[in-house]
Amino acid sequence: MTLSAIRLLAPQQSAQSVEFFCQERSDLLTPFSPAALEFVETLSRQLLRDPAFKAHPEMIALGYWLRKANISRLAEQAAVPTAVTNHAVRLPRGLVFHVAPSNVDTIFIYSLVISLLMGNKNLVRLSSKSSAQQMLILQVLNQVLTELPDNPVSHSLMVVTYPHDDTISRQLSSWCDARMLWGGDNTVSHFSSLPVRPTAVDIKFANKYSLALLSVQAVLAADDAGFARLVRAFVSDTYLFGQQACSSPRAVCWLGDTHMVSQASTKFWSAVDAAVNQYPHGLMAADFMQKLVFVAEHAIDYQSVLSPVSSDMTLTVLNTELAGLIETRHHCGRGTFLQTAVSQLTDLNAVLHRGVQTLTYFGISAGELQTWLQAGVPGLDRLVPVGQGLDFDYIWDGVDLFASLSRFVTIR
Amino acid sequence: MNNLDFFYQQPSPYSLGAAEKQQVLHSHLAALDAHHQQHCELYRRIASSQTAAGWFDQQVFLPVRLFKEYELKSVAQQDVFKVLTSSGTTSQQVSRIALDRETAAHQSKVLVKIMQHYLGVQRLPMLIIDHPSVVKDRLSFSARGAGILGLSTFGRDHTYALDDDMQINLERVQAFIAKHQGKPVFIFGFTFMVWQYFFQVLQQSGQQLDLAGSVLVHSGGWKKLIDIAVDNSVFKQVAFATCGIQRVHNFYGMVEQVGSIFVECSHGYLHAPDYADIDIVDARTMQKLPDGQQGLIAVSSVLPSSYPGHRLLTEDLGTVFGEDNCPCGLNGKYFHVHGRLPKAEVRGCSDTHAAEVKP
Amino acid sequence: MSQATLIKCFAESLGIPAEQVTDELQYNTIPQWDSVAHMTLIAALEDAFEIMLDTDDIIDMSSVAKAKEILARYEVSF
Numbered sequence: 001m002t003l004s005a006i007r008l009l010a011p012q013q014s015a016q017s018v019e020f021f022c023q024e025r026s027d028l029l030t031p032f033s034p035a036a037l038e039f040v041e042t043l044s045r046q047l048l049r050d051p052a053f054k055a056h057p058e059m060i061a062l063g064y065w066l067r068k069a070n071i072s073r074l075a076e077q078a079a080v081p082t083a084v085t086n087h088a089v090r091l092p093r094g095l096v097f098h099v100a101p102s103n104v105d106t107i108f109i110y111s112l113v114i115s116l117l118m119g120n121k122n123l124v125r126l127s128s129k130s131s132a133q134q135m136l137i138l139q140v141l142n143q144v145l146t147e148l149p150d151n152p153v154s155h156s157l158m159v160v161t162y163p164h165d166d167t168i169s170r171q172l173s174s175w176c177d178a179r180m181l182w183g184g185d186n187t188v189s190h191f192s193s194l195p196v197r198p199t200a201v202d203i204k205f206a207n208k209y210s211l212a213l214l215s216v217q218a219v220l221a222a223d224d225a226g227f228a229r230l231v232r233a234f235v236s237d238t239y240l241f242g243q244q245a246c247s248s249p250r251a252v253c254w255l256g257d258t259h260m261v262s263q264a265s266t267k268f269w270s271a272v273d274a275a276v277n278q279y280p281h282g283l284m285a286a287d288f289m290q291k292l293v294f295v296a297e298h299a300i301d302y303q304s305v306l307s308p309v310s311s312d313m314t315l316t317v318l319n320t321e322l323a324g325l326i327e328t329r330h331h332c333g334r335g336t337f338l339q340t341a342v343s344q345l346t347d348l349n350a351v352l353h354r355g356v357q358t359l360t361y362f363g364i365s366a367g368e369l370q371t372w373l374q375a376g377v378p379g380l381d382r383l384v385p386v387g388q389g390l391d392f393d394y395i396w397d398g399v400d401l402f403a404s405l406s407r408f409v410t411i412r
Numbered sequence: 413m414n415n416l417d418f419f420y421q422q423p424s425p426y427s428l429g430a431a432e433k434q435q436v437l438h439s440h441l442a443a444l445d446a447h448h449q450q451h452c453e454l455y456r457r458i459a460s461s462q463t464a465a466g467w468f469d470q471q472v473f474l475p476v477r478l479f480k481e482y483e484l485k486s487v488a489q490q491d492v493f494k495v496l497t498s499s500g501t502t503s504q505q506v507s508r509i510a511l512d513r514e515t516a517a518h519q520s521k522v523l524v525k526i527m528q529h530y531l532g533v534q535r536l537p538m539l540i541i542d543h544p545s546v547v548k549d550r551l552s553f554s555a556r557g558a559g560i561l562g563l564s565t566f567g568r569d570h571t572y573a574l575d576d577d578m579q580i581n582l583e584r585v586q587a588f589i590a591k592h593q594g595k596p597v598f599i600f601g602f603t604f605m606v607w608q609y610f611f612q613v614l615q616q617s618g619q620q621l622d623l624a625g626s627v628l629v630h631s632g633g634w635k636k637l638i639d640i641a642v643d644n645s646v647f648k649q650v651a652f653a654t655c656g657i658q659r660v661h662n663f664y665g666m667v668e669q670v671g672s673i674f675v676e677c678s679h680g681y682l683h684a685p686d687y688a689d690i691d692i693v694d695a696r697t698m699q700k701l702p703d704g705q706q707g708l709i710a711v712s713s714v715l716p717s718s719y720p721g722h723r724l725l726t727e728d729l730g731t732v733f734g735e736d737n738c739p740c741g742l743n744g745k746y747f748h749v750h751g752r753l754p755k756a757e758v759r760g761c762s763d764t765h766a767a768e769v770k771p
Numbered sequence: 772m773s774q775a776t777l778i779k780c781f782a783e784s785l786g787i788p789a790e791q792v793t794d795e796l797q798y799n800t801i802p803q804w805d806s807v808a809h810m811t812l813i814a815a816l817e818d819a820f821e822i823m824l825d826t827d828d829i830i831d832m833s834s835v836a837k838a839k840e841i842l843a844r845y846e847v848s849f
Contacts, residue, residue: 284754285695285696285707285708285753285754286695288695288696288698289475289708289725289753292475292698292725293475293477293478295458295461296461296462296474296478298461299457299460299461299462300482303457303460304461305460306461306462306464306465307464307465308464308466310465312697313695313696313697314696
């Protein structure tokens with residue numbers, strides 16, 4: 001047994017051993033317990049009030065999502081229909097083992113919070129490669145744990161790290177009741193090969209790709225204020241995290257009259273170009289170099305051509321055929337957009353697949369989108385208006401996290 | 413088809429003044445642009461994309477990294493005479509450069525022209541700071557092996573200073589020195605190897621070798637040395653202190669443009685020869701920067717016709733200080749290399765640390 | 772009372788002096804009121820007035836005057 005290689009990161013000290021923590025089940029809470037609500041509220045306040053996080057939009061966004069009003073709304077949304085509650089009780093699953101992505105992304109915290117709201121115990125494995133973001137996450141978690149020493153949630157959470165070691169991962173996997181795998185496709189596949197117990201569930205969030213769908217007519221017809229709002233919303237969806245979030249659009253598809261596309265696209269990108277040059281995007285020479293390589297790769301693979309709409313490498317737009325719109329192998333993000341046009345929604349079906357997650361839309365009615373979806377599309381997990389691309393939802397990648405991280409006990 | 417006679421006829425590889433160079437070099441490079449557009453479909457696609465954005469005054473510069481991913485060549489497979497690969501020191505992919513006889517011949521000839529400028533036309537006794545197995549497998553050249561073989565042309569009585577276990581074979585080195593006592597000697601090695609396995613070992617053991625009057629040529633980059641705070645001046649001091657070497661020439665070159673190398677002059681600047689040019693590029697605008705400003709190094713060479721490597725954007729940072737007015741008296745642009753472009757922070761959940769998942 | 776609370780929320784969330792919080796102050800016209808600070812602001816308003824804002828109202832809250840108008844609909848009087 002090599003569990004001694006495990007390093008505890010939060011809480012900073014614990015009377016429980018990892019082994020004991022993972023096997024004990026008597027301390028599970030119930031869904032939306034006051035203790036869990038207090039814990040989440042404190043976490044949110046810490047993120048929003050501590051000036052240390054001011055410069056980290058992802059931490060502010062997390063704190064914002066965790067604010068009391070939003071959690072109450074979630075609790076309402078997660079409320080079980082009476083038809084079910086009459087003969088079912090919702091309980092936590094037990095121990096949830098969270099495997100965070102190696103480039104620590106805050107997104108796994110969202111599912112961690114949902115898990116603790118459901119009353120589970122949580123073991124989080126962070127990458128052994130320390131990063132600034134990882135330090136911030138630990139800092140805030142430890143602040144909350146110190147502030148709430150008597151809250152039972154503080155004793156049902158452990159954040160650990162260990163050098164890559166299958167023996168440890170296998171052991172921890174064998175103890176959990178649910179395993180949340182975040183990360184690149186390789187990481188997720190690799191962890192999946194380590195068995196969990198037969199009664200446990202695996203929830204996998206692999207790398208995904210997102211795109212924006214803009215109506216040609218709506219962009220051309222938008223009034224100044226509406227157009228400015230669209231541009232701002234698009235920029236924050238895409239430049240807030242250097243376009244690295246899975247739900248940040250990496251492609252733009254125009255829908256409508258093909259003769260008007262170039263006019264609409266010129267109007268749109270000129271405004272985006274001006275906006276990103278005012279935006280604290282943090283892109284550096286190495287990012288631009290990465291983009292230059294991608295431009296060449298995409299030209300080789302799909303014969304795409306750079307669009308002259310941008311004034312420099314902060315914004316890179318590549319005109320491509322539909323076939324080159326969804327490019328998951330090389331796409332480097334960092335303000336790089338593949339662009340094409342379709343005359344009807346169903347044309348997109350040809351390139352959609354299960355790796356495509358979010359579609360942000362502008363100027364297209366919900367009814368029109370519903371009709372399209374109901375006829376069956378080969379991909380997509382969520383459709384949201386432009387500007388809400390990065391908002392987390394309890395239904396993520398098509399998985400209802402409340403349902404997945406709890407269980408129903410029926411009684412007749 | 414790639415006729416370089418005009419360049420070969422110059423009295424030295426640093427003959428052309430700015431105005432003439434502009435005219436001759438650039439018309440030659442423009443001809444290579446057209447040649448590669450016609451013979452390399454992948455290059456044509458990249459060129460169509462880049463020119464649409466109006467970068468680099470409408471010239472097309474390929475990022476060097478592309479040679480690691482794609483087989484970019486402008487000759488038929490049966491005309492490929494050998495394939496150069498960059499050193500596989502890391503698990504990363506290696507560059508593969510397809511050479512036909514013509515390009516290979518130009519590479520050797522230009523290297524001769526440039527090296528003779530520093531070593532003279534006589535072939536000197538040559539001490540190689542490496543171990544002999546690095547050149548054993550002649551079918552698959554590593555960049556280190558290729559570099560050593562390429563420069564071996566300029567020496568005779570080739571003697572390897574190291575054994576296969578990277579230890580100095582002092583007996584062999586002393587015998588070499590004794591044999592050529594009082595005559596100039598040519599010493600070659602890769603910067604890091606020369607420092608780590610030769611100078612430092614000598615320095616630590618307090619041994620001194622009498623290599624006064626010899627010329628040391630070295631290359632391969634400073635990255636590992638900068639990490640241990642060794643710069644060019646420290647390197648030169650130790651060369652003198654341990655071996656009495658006073659003439660040290662670093663050179664900058666890459667496997668993607670073998671031949672037209674940039675050699676350090678007597679005043680410590682790297683110089684562009686007639687066959688090549690250097691530009692400094694602003695990564696944000698993808699436009700060339702004026703002299704004195706730091707940016708990405710873009711290198712041009714008239715040699716590559718079998719692969720589209722005549723204009724390349726490197727991932728090295730440098731500054732050009734001027735053209736034709738270096739205190740050393742040589743023509744051409746002169747510059748410094750500051751090191752590799754710092755890596756960008758990687759975010760998101762894609763597999764960037766693939767190594768981590770390997771058992 | 773509500774007026775003072777409102778000003779305090781704006782000043783603290785955006786990190787600006789209270790005098791700068793006037794009805795005319797608009798979203799994205801000063802560097803301190805950007806999309807990130809907007810999130811802090813919304814959370815502070817919800818906390819202070821014990822309300823839960825709709826997404827549309829969060830997006831529409833483009834000036835201090837507009838904030839008052841929206842909050843009024845949540846039975847906060849000024």
